[in-house]
Amino acid sequence: MSAKLENKVAVITGGGSGIGLATARLFAEQGAKVVITGRRQAVLDQAVATIGHGAIGLAGDVSSVADLEELFRTVHERLGAIDVLVANAAIYALAPLAAMSEETFDALTSINYKGTFFTVQKALPYLNDGASIILTSSTVATKGVPNHAAYAASKAAVRSLARSFSAELLDRRIRV
Template identity: 45%
Template structure:
Protein backbone atom coordinates (compact mmCIF):
# COMPACT_ATOMS: atom_id res chain seq x y z
CA UNK A 1 0.00 0.00 0.00
CA UNK A 2 1.39 3.36 -1.03
CA UNK A 3 0.88 6.67 0.73
CA UNK A 4 -1.57 7.83 -1.97
CA UNK A 5 -3.37 4.59 -2.76
CA UNK A 6 -6.60 5.15 -4.76
CA UNK A 7 -6.30 8.94 -4.66
CA UNK A 8 -6.85 11.11 -7.70
CA UNK A 9 -4.35 13.89 -8.34
CA UNK A 10 -4.01 16.75 -10.80
CA UNK A 11 -0.50 17.94 -11.66
CA UNK A 12 -0.37 21.05 -13.84
CA UNK A 13 2.75 21.60 -15.88
CA UNK A 14 3.46 17.89 -15.72
CA UNK A 15 5.46 17.30 -18.89
CA UNK A 16 8.97 17.74 -17.46
CA UNK A 17 11.02 18.70 -14.43
CA UNK A 18 9.31 18.98 -11.06
CA UNK A 19 5.83 18.32 -12.45
CA UNK A 20 6.77 15.10 -14.21
CA UNK A 21 8.84 13.84 -11.28
CA UNK A 22 5.96 14.54 -8.90
CA UNK A 23 3.42 12.83 -11.15
CA UNK A 24 5.67 9.77 -11.32
CA UNK A 25 6.14 9.68 -7.54
CA UNK A 26 2.40 10.10 -6.94
CA UNK A 27 1.77 7.12 -9.22
CA UNK A 28 4.42 5.08 -7.42
CA UNK A 29 2.53 5.82 -4.20
CA UNK A 30 -0.74 4.51 -5.67
CA UNK A 31 -2.45 7.58 -7.12
CA UNK A 32 -4.12 8.06 -10.49
CA UNK A 33 -2.71 11.27 -11.99
CA UNK A 34 -3.90 13.78 -14.54
CA UNK A 35 -1.12 15.89 -16.01
CA UNK A 36 -1.42 19.03 -18.11
CA UNK A 37 0.84 20.74 -20.60
CA UNK A 38 0.55 23.23 -23.43
CA UNK A 39 2.35 21.22 -26.12
CA UNK A 40 0.65 18.09 -27.43
CA UNK A 41 3.79 16.16 -28.40
CA UNK A 42 5.56 16.69 -25.07
CA UNK A 43 2.36 15.94 -23.17
CA UNK A 44 1.86 12.62 -24.96
CA UNK A 45 5.48 11.63 -24.38
CA UNK A 46 5.20 12.41 -20.67
CA UNK A 47 1.85 10.64 -20.24
CA UNK A 48 3.09 7.55 -22.09
CA UNK A 49 6.17 7.43 -19.86
CA UNK A 50 3.95 7.39 -16.77
CA UNK A 51 1.92 4.38 -17.87
CA UNK A 52 -1.71 3.42 -17.44
CA UNK A 53 -2.35 5.33 -14.22
CA UNK A 54 -1.87 8.69 -15.90
CA UNK A 55 -3.84 10.76 -18.39
CA UNK A 56 -2.58 13.83 -20.21
CA UNK A 57 -5.00 16.68 -20.87
CA UNK A 58 -3.67 19.46 -23.06
CA UNK A 59 -4.23 22.94 -21.70
CA UNK A 60 -2.72 26.30 -20.83
CA UNK A 61 -3.46 27.48 -17.29
CA UNK A 62 -3.45 31.07 -18.56
CA UNK A 63 -6.65 30.21 -20.48
CA UNK A 64 -9.70 29.72 -18.20
CA UNK A 65 -11.44 27.71 -20.93
CA UNK A 66 -8.55 25.26 -20.99
CA UNK A 67 -8.77 24.88 -17.22
CA UNK A 68 -12.49 24.13 -17.56
CA UNK A 69 -11.66 21.41 -20.09
CA UNK A 70 -9.04 19.87 -17.80
CA UNK A 71 -11.37 19.83 -14.80
CA UNK A 72 -14.16 18.49 -17.02
CA UNK A 73 -11.98 15.54 -18.02
CA UNK A 74 -11.32 14.72 -14.36
CA UNK A 75 -15.02 15.03 -13.52
CA UNK A 76 -16.10 12.79 -16.36
CA UNK A 77 -13.72 9.95 -15.51
CA UNK A 78 -13.36 10.10 -11.72
CA UNK A 79 -15.77 12.72 -10.41
CA UNK A 80 -13.40 13.82 -7.67
CA UNK A 81 -9.95 15.15 -6.83
CA UNK A 82 -7.94 14.37 -3.72
CA UNK A 83 -4.76 16.28 -4.59
CA UNK A 84 -4.03 19.37 -6.69
CA UNK A 85 -0.37 20.09 -7.38
CA UNK A 86 -0.44 23.57 -8.95
CA UNK A 87 2.94 23.56 -10.63
CA UNK A 88 2.45 25.18 -14.04
CA UNK A 89 4.38 28.42 -14.31
CA UNK A 90 7.67 29.96 -15.20
CA UNK A 91 9.72 33.10 -15.29
CA UNK A 92 12.23 35.00 -17.33
CA UNK A 93 15.42 36.79 -16.35
CA UNK A 94 14.58 40.45 -17.03
CA UNK A 95 16.32 43.53 -15.56
CA UNK A 96 13.94 46.05 -14.02
CA UNK A 97 14.54 48.71 -16.67
CA UNK A 98 13.61 46.26 -19.45
CA UNK A 99 10.32 44.92 -18.05
CA UNK A 100 7.42 45.55 -20.43
CA UNK A 101 3.66 45.44 -19.97
CA UNK A 102 3.64 42.23 -21.97
CA UNK A 103 6.22 40.68 -19.61
CA UNK A 104 4.09 41.64 -16.62
CA UNK A 105 0.91 40.21 -18.11
CA UNK A 106 2.61 36.97 -19.15
CA UNK A 107 4.09 36.29 -15.72
CA UNK A 108 0.97 37.15 -13.75
CA UNK A 109 -1.47 35.47 -16.15
CA UNK A 110 0.35 32.16 -15.95
CA UNK A 111 1.76 32.05 -12.43
CA UNK A 112 -0.90 33.93 -10.48
CA UNK A 113 -4.16 33.85 -12.44
CA UNK A 114 -3.39 30.35 -13.71
CA UNK A 115 -2.94 29.02 -10.19
CA UNK A 116 -5.94 30.94 -8.83
CA UNK A 117 -8.38 29.63 -11.40
CA UNK A 118 -6.98 26.11 -11.41
CA UNK A 119 -7.63 25.87 -7.67
CA UNK A 120 -10.98 27.65 -7.88
CA UNK A 121 -12.30 25.41 -10.66
CA UNK A 122 -10.96 22.26 -8.96
CA UNK A 123 -12.70 23.00 -5.65
CA UNK A 124 -16.09 21.47 -6.52
CA UNK A 125 -14.32 18.15 -7.10
CA UNK A 126 -12.08 18.31 -4.03
CA UNK A 127 -12.80 15.71 -1.36
CA UNK A 128 -12.94 16.50 2.33
CA UNK A 129 -9.44 15.92 3.62
CA UNK A 130 -7.91 16.79 0.26
CA UNK A 131 -4.59 18.55 -0.28
CA UNK A 132 -3.76 21.56 -2.44
CA UNK A 133 -0.07 22.24 -3.03
CA UNK A 134 1.06 25.51 -4.59
CA UNK A 135 4.53 25.51 -6.10
CA UNK A 136 6.32 28.65 -4.92
CA UNK A 137 10.00 29.55 -5.03
CA UNK A 138 12.78 30.85 -2.84
CA UNK A 139 12.76 33.83 -5.24
CA UNK A 140 9.68 35.07 -3.39
CA UNK A 141 11.58 35.68 -0.17
CA UNK A 142 15.23 36.33 -1.06
CA UNK A 143 17.37 38.55 -3.22
CA UNK A 144 16.85 37.54 -6.86
CA UNK A 145 18.31 40.15 -9.23
CA UNK A 146 16.57 40.35 -12.61
CA UNK A 147 13.87 37.99 -11.35
CA UNK A 148 11.60 40.55 -9.69
CA UNK A 149 8.53 39.68 -11.79
CA UNK A 150 8.91 35.98 -11.15
CA UNK A 151 9.56 36.51 -7.45
CA UNK A 152 6.51 38.75 -7.12
CA UNK A 153 4.26 36.11 -8.66
CA UNK A 154 5.59 33.46 -6.30
CA UNK A 155 5.11 35.80 -3.33
CA UNK A 156 1.47 36.11 -4.41
CA UNK A 157 1.15 32.32 -4.31
CA UNK A 158 2.53 32.23 -0.77
CA UNK A 159 -0.15 34.74 0.22
CA UNK A 160 -2.80 32.66 -1.54
CA UNK A 161 -1.65 29.61 0.40
CA UNK A 162 -2.16 31.24 3.78
CA UNK A 163 -5.55 32.71 2.93
CA UNK A 164 -6.92 29.63 1.21
CA UNK A 165 -5.77 27.38 4.04
CA UNK A 166 -7.89 29.48 6.41
CA UNK A 167 -10.87 29.52 4.04
CA UNK A 168 -10.89 25.78 3.38
CA UNK A 169 -10.17 24.43 6.84
CA UNK A 170 -13.87 23.78 7.47
CA UNK A 171 -13.85 21.38 4.52
CA UNK A 172 -10.78 19.65 5.85
CA UNK A 173 -8.80 20.71 2.79
CA UNK A 174 -5.18 21.52 3.51
CA UNK A 175 -3.33 24.15 1.47
CA UNK A 176 0.44 24.46 1.55
CA UNK A 177 3.17 26.09 -0.50
CA UNK A 178 6.16 24.04 -1.62
CA UNK A 179 9.09 26.33 -2.45
CA UNK A 180 12.04 24.83 -4.30
CA UNK A 181 15.42 26.42 -4.64
CA UNK A 182 17.66 25.84 -7.69
CA UNK A 183 16.56 22.50 -9.18
CA UNK A 184 18.05 20.65 -12.15
CA UNK A 185 15.18 21.05 -14.60
CA UNK A 186 15.10 21.84 -18.33
CA UNK A 187 13.38 25.15 -17.56
CA UNK A 188 16.13 26.20 -15.14
CA UNK A 189 18.91 25.50 -17.62
CA UNK A 190 17.03 27.19 -20.44
CA UNK A 191 16.54 30.33 -18.36
CA UNK A 192 20.26 30.29 -17.60
CA UNK A 193 21.10 30.05 -21.30
CA UNK A 194 22.65 26.58 -20.92
CA UNK A 195 21.77 24.69 -24.09
CA UNK A 196 24.39 21.92 -24.19
CA UNK A 197 25.97 19.49 -21.75
CA UNK A 198 29.08 21.56 -21.14
CA UNK A 199 27.06 24.70 -20.41
CA UNK A 200 24.74 22.78 -18.09
CA UNK A 201 27.70 21.37 -16.15
CA UNK A 202 29.10 24.86 -15.79
CA UNK A 203 25.78 26.20 -14.49
CA UNK A 204 25.46 23.29 -12.07
CA UNK A 205 28.93 23.94 -10.70
CA UNK A 206 28.44 27.70 -10.40
CA UNK A 207 25.00 27.53 -8.83
CA UNK A 208 25.85 24.55 -6.64
CA UNK A 209 28.83 26.38 -5.15
CA UNK A 210 26.44 29.00 -3.74
CA UNK A 211 24.13 26.48 -2.06
CA UNK A 212 24.97 25.45 1.52
CA UNK A 213 24.43 21.76 0.78
CA UNK A 214 26.92 22.06 -2.08
CA UNK A 215 24.83 21.18 -5.12
CA UNK A 216 21.61 21.87 -7.00
CA UNK A 217 18.52 19.90 -6.12
CA UNK A 218 16.87 17.13 -8.13
CA UNK A 219 13.21 17.11 -9.20
CA UNK A 220 12.74 13.84 -7.30
CA UNK A 221 13.67 15.59 -4.05
CA UNK A 222 10.88 18.11 -4.56
CA UNK A 223 8.52 15.26 -5.45
CA UNK A 224 9.32 13.55 -2.14
CA UNK A 225 8.27 16.67 -0.26
CA UNK A 226 5.11 16.84 -2.36
CA UNK A 227 4.20 13.31 -1.28
CA UNK A 228 4.50 14.36 2.36
CA UNK A 229 2.14 17.31 1.83
CA UNK A 230 -0.30 15.28 -0.28
CA UNK A 231 -0.51 12.26 2.00
CA UNK A 232 -1.68 11.53 5.52
CA UNK A 233 1.90 12.09 6.67
CA UNK A 234 1.16 15.82 6.34
CA UNK A 235 -2.29 15.68 7.92
CA UNK A 236 -1.43 18.33 10.56
CA UNK A 237 0.29 20.67 8.11
CA UNK A 238 -1.65 23.51 6.48
CA UNK A 239 -0.93 27.13 5.63
CA UNK A 240 2.78 26.31 5.69
CA UNK A 241 5.66 26.99 3.33
CA UNK A 242 8.01 24.04 2.94
CA UNK A 243 11.39 24.92 1.47
CA UNK A 244 13.29 22.33 -0.57
CA UNK A 245 16.29 24.48 -1.37
CA UNK A 246 19.48 22.98 0.05
CA UNK A 247 19.49 25.77 2.63
CA UNK A 248 20.02 28.56 0.12
CA UNK A 249 17.12 30.61 1.46
CA UNK A 250 17.63 29.65 5.08
CA UNK A 251 21.29 30.31 5.91
Protein backbone atom coordinates in the same frame (compact mmCIF):
# COMPACT_ATOMS: atom_id res chain seq x y z
CA MET B 1 6.33 -0.48 -3.67
CA SER B 2 4.56 2.03 -1.47
CA ALA B 3 0.83 2.49 -2.02
CA LYS B 4 0.30 5.61 0.10
CA LEU B 5 -1.84 7.14 -2.62
CA GLU B 6 -3.64 3.99 -3.77
CA ASN B 7 -6.63 4.98 -5.93
CA LYS B 8 -6.32 8.67 -5.04
CA VAL B 9 -6.95 11.04 -7.94
CA ALA B 10 -4.11 13.54 -8.40
CA VAL B 11 -4.09 16.41 -10.88
CA ILE B 12 -0.79 18.15 -11.60
CA THR B 13 -0.63 21.28 -13.73
CA GLY B 14 2.65 21.77 -15.54
CA GLY B 15 3.17 18.02 -15.37
CA GLY B 16 5.03 17.58 -18.63
CA SER B 17 8.50 18.34 -17.27
CA GLY B 18 10.57 19.33 -14.25
CA ILE B 19 8.99 19.37 -10.80
CA GLY B 20 5.55 18.51 -12.18
CA LEU B 21 6.77 15.43 -14.03
CA ALA B 22 8.84 14.23 -11.05
CA THR B 23 5.81 14.67 -8.79
CA ALA B 24 3.57 12.81 -11.24
CA ARG B 25 6.01 9.89 -11.41
CA LEU B 26 6.24 9.66 -7.62
CA PHE B 27 2.46 9.86 -7.15
CA ALA B 28 1.88 7.18 -9.82
CA GLU B 29 4.46 4.91 -8.19
CA GLN B 30 2.56 5.35 -4.92
CA GLY B 31 -0.70 4.20 -6.52
CA ALA B 32 -2.38 7.48 -7.51
CA LYS B 33 -4.48 7.92 -10.62
CA VAL B 34 -2.49 10.75 -12.17
CA VAL B 35 -3.63 13.45 -14.58
CA ILE B 36 -1.04 15.89 -15.88
CA THR B 37 -1.72 19.08 -17.78
CA GLY B 38 0.28 21.42 -19.94
CA ARG B 39 -0.04 23.47 -23.09
CA ARG B 40 1.51 21.01 -25.57
CA GLN B 41 -0.10 17.59 -26.07
CA ALA B 42 3.07 16.11 -27.62
CA VAL B 43 5.05 16.93 -24.47
CA LEU B 44 2.28 15.46 -22.32
CA ASP B 45 2.21 12.28 -24.41
CA GLN B 46 5.94 11.78 -23.84
CA ALA B 47 5.54 12.47 -20.13
CA VAL B 48 2.63 10.02 -19.84
CA ALA B 49 4.80 7.33 -21.45
CA THR B 50 7.49 8.06 -18.86
CA ILE B 51 5.06 8.06 -15.93
CA GLY B 52 3.22 4.89 -16.90
CA HIS B 53 0.66 3.47 -14.44
CA GLY B 54 -2.26 4.65 -16.61
CA ALA B 55 -1.44 8.35 -16.31
CA ILE B 56 -3.51 10.73 -18.44
CA GLY B 57 -2.28 13.89 -20.19
CA LEU B 58 -4.81 16.63 -20.92
CA ALA B 59 -3.73 19.74 -22.81
CA GLY B 60 -4.84 23.13 -21.57
CA ASP B 61 -3.56 26.54 -20.57
CA VAL B 62 -3.83 27.56 -16.89
CA SER B 63 -4.10 31.19 -17.92
CA SER B 64 -7.43 30.33 -19.60
CA VAL B 65 -10.34 29.98 -17.18
CA ALA B 66 -12.33 28.17 -19.89
CA ASP B 67 -9.53 25.60 -20.29
CA LEU B 68 -9.45 25.06 -16.52
CA GLU B 69 -13.22 24.56 -16.34
CA GLU B 70 -13.04 21.98 -19.13
CA LEU B 71 -10.04 20.27 -17.53
CA PHE B 72 -11.69 19.71 -14.17
CA ARG B 73 -15.01 18.67 -15.74
CA THR B 74 -13.16 16.09 -17.82
CA VAL B 75 -11.15 14.78 -14.86
CA HIS B 76 -14.33 14.41 -12.80
CA GLU B 77 -16.17 12.61 -15.61
CA ARG B 78 -13.28 10.19 -16.15
CA LEU B 79 -11.95 9.61 -12.63
CA GLY B 80 -14.32 11.13 -10.09
CA ALA B 81 -13.47 13.54 -7.29
CA ILE B 82 -9.94 14.88 -6.85
CA ASP B 83 -7.86 14.04 -3.77
CA VAL B 84 -4.65 15.91 -4.58
CA LEU B 85 -4.23 19.07 -6.65
CA VAL B 86 -0.73 20.29 -7.50
CA ALA B 87 -0.83 23.80 -8.99
CA ASN B 88 2.64 23.71 -10.47
CA ALA B 89 2.36 25.27 -13.94
CA ALA B 90 4.59 28.32 -14.25
CA ILE B 91 6.97 30.15 -16.49
CA TYR B 92 10.39 31.52 -15.57
CA ALA B 93 11.49 34.77 -17.15
CA LEU B 94 14.17 37.16 -15.95
CA ALA B 95 15.04 40.70 -16.92
CA PRO B 96 16.47 43.78 -15.25
CA LEU B 97 13.84 46.18 -13.98
CA ALA B 98 14.58 48.64 -16.80
CA ALA B 99 14.28 45.95 -19.49
CA MET B 100 11.22 43.92 -18.40
CA SER B 101 8.65 44.08 -21.19
CA GLU B 102 4.96 44.44 -20.51
CA GLU B 103 4.34 41.27 -22.52
CA THR B 104 6.70 39.19 -20.36
CA PHE B 105 5.36 40.77 -17.16
CA ASP B 106 1.79 39.96 -18.20
CA ALA B 107 2.73 36.37 -19.08
CA LEU B 108 4.40 35.85 -15.68
CA THR B 109 1.37 37.26 -13.89
CA SER B 110 -1.18 35.43 -16.03
CA ILE B 111 0.38 31.99 -15.70
CA ASN B 112 2.11 32.05 -12.31
CA TYR B 113 -0.43 34.05 -10.27
CA LYS B 114 -3.75 34.10 -12.13
CA GLY B 115 -3.24 30.52 -13.31
CA THR B 116 -2.66 29.28 -9.77
CA PHE B 117 -5.65 31.19 -8.38
CA PHE B 118 -8.09 29.92 -11.00
CA THR B 119 -6.65 26.39 -10.99
CA VAL B 120 -7.69 26.11 -7.35
CA GLN B 121 -10.99 27.95 -7.84
CA LYS B 122 -12.11 25.78 -10.76
CA ALA B 123 -10.98 22.56 -9.04
CA LEU B 124 -12.88 23.35 -5.82
CA PRO B 125 -16.25 21.86 -6.81
CA TYR B 126 -14.47 18.61 -7.68
CA LEU B 127 -12.19 18.34 -4.63
CA ASN B 128 -13.01 15.85 -1.92
CA ASP B 129 -13.32 17.20 1.60
CA GLY B 130 -9.97 16.46 3.22
CA ALA B 131 -8.12 16.86 -0.09
CA SER B 132 -4.64 18.32 -0.37
CA ILE B 133 -3.62 21.31 -2.49
CA ILE B 134 0.06 21.89 -3.24
CA LEU B 135 1.15 25.23 -4.70
CA THR B 136 4.63 25.54 -6.20
CA SER B 137 6.35 28.79 -5.23
CA SER B 138 10.04 29.72 -5.14
CA THR B 139 12.64 30.83 -2.63
CA VAL B 140 13.09 34.04 -4.64
CA ALA B 141 9.65 35.06 -3.33
CA THR B 142 11.25 35.88 0.02
CA LYS B 143 14.49 37.61 -0.96
CA GLY B 144 15.69 40.29 -3.31
CA VAL B 145 17.53 38.89 -6.32
CA PRO B 146 18.64 41.07 -9.25
CA ASN B 147 16.66 40.59 -12.47
CA HIS B 148 13.99 38.53 -10.68
CA ALA B 149 11.51 41.26 -9.62
CA ALA B 150 8.53 40.23 -11.77
CA TYR B 151 9.09 36.48 -11.37
CA ALA B 152 9.65 36.82 -7.62
CA ALA B 153 6.50 38.91 -7.24
CA SER B 154 4.46 36.28 -9.10
CA LYS B 155 5.78 33.59 -6.75
CA ALA B 156 5.23 35.79 -3.67
CA ALA B 157 1.62 36.04 -4.79
CA VAL B 158 1.46 32.23 -4.80
CA ARG B 159 2.75 32.16 -1.20
CA SER B 160 0.03 34.62 -0.23
CA LEU B 161 -2.60 32.49 -1.96
CA ALA B 162 -1.46 29.47 0.04
CA ARG B 163 -2.02 31.29 3.32
CA SER B 164 -5.41 32.65 2.29
CA PHE B 165 -6.65 29.40 0.74
CA SER B 166 -5.57 27.47 3.83
CA ALA B 167 -7.70 29.66 6.09
CA GLU B 168 -10.63 29.75 3.68
CA LEU B 169 -10.79 25.98 3.10
CA LEU B 170 -10.36 24.94 6.71
CA ASP B 171 -14.05 24.02 7.09
CA ARG B 172 -13.64 21.40 4.34
CA ARG B 173 -10.43 20.06 5.93
CA ILE B 174 -8.57 20.83 2.71
CA ARG B 175 -4.86 21.21 3.40
CA VAL B 176 -2.90 23.79 1.43
